[in-house]
């Protein structure tokens with residue numbers, strides 16, 4: 480009798496939750512490898528670092544209160560604060576808009592982390608080098624923990640937003656490729672470059688202690704993930720036939736295009752943010768245009784980074800994934816090819832995780 484009730488309960492729950500599932504078939508090749516050595520010492524180093532820097536989300540202080548006296552984000556810490564349109568809003572509208580636009584971004588962190596969980600496990604299946612499989616498995620665990628922490632945080636603040644369309648498209652294109660190197664480009668260079676910049680900016684902007692400690696710890700893991708794209712893929716791309724290199728370079732260009740073109744429109748989730756804040760979308764767009772004309776959109780506050788310019792494009796350049804041909808395509812598309820690696824290298828695990836910990840004076 481009890482067993483029947485259990486089966487019925489599972490069936491009910493499955494039916495209710497089915498519309499939250501999005502399944503499709505992918506064409507990724509799976510590789511066994513009976514050579515247990517690697518030719519890339521730096522992949523071993525990253526795996527060792529991943530093992531010693533595991534952390535447990537349960538150790539964070541989840542009891543911290545988040546209320547108007549301790550908001551996720553103070554309005555003066557946001558990019559909107561100096562914009563004339565923002566100053567014209569009422570105090571109530573400003574508070575609601577900042578709370579919900581921050582929550583909408585945190586939901587993107589959550590959904591993007593699920594995408595990273597899927598891609599990291601796919602790399603574990605597909606990559607031929609066994610030590611790279613170890614590393615990708617460690618990244619898979621990292622990404623599971625990232626999904627866990629952002630899910631717990633989003634539930635705590637009780638403001639849920641759907642995944643933006645272009646981010647879902649970008650990760651789907653990455654997961655649907657047959658080539659494990661393209662998965663690394665889409666995830667470890669493009670999506671994680673985007674994420675590392677966004678986490679850094681969130682870390683700089685928020686004073687809320689729980690979110691600050693979550694973001695710090697996640698960022699430390701992500702810097703390892705971005706390094707993997709470099710140390711594993713860089714030498715392989717250099718050794719490739721030009722036609723194969725062009726194929727990867729085209730994939731990188733197309734993937735960046737999804738992001739650049741997708742960001743031109745206001746996403747339906749963000750429309751919801753405007754709606755709950757009682758802001759007319761046309762007024763918002765006009766306000767952003769006005770701020771751009773006054774130079775208030777491009778200039779980031781000190782310490783903040785521009786993901787595309789400072790992280791993604793330099794990572795692609797460094798790995799040899801922008802060819803003479805695709806450089807022209809980027810420039811025609813209005814995306815300058817920045818070859819300066821300074822910000823990227825400063826944010827990676829160039830030295831050791833512990834030194835980053837000491838510099839920041841933070842811990843979990």
Ligand SMILES: [Fe+2]
Nearest residue numbers: 592595622625
């Ligand atoms: Fe992650």
Ligand SMILES: [Fe+2]
Nearest residue numbers: 595671701704
């Ligand atoms: Fe990651």
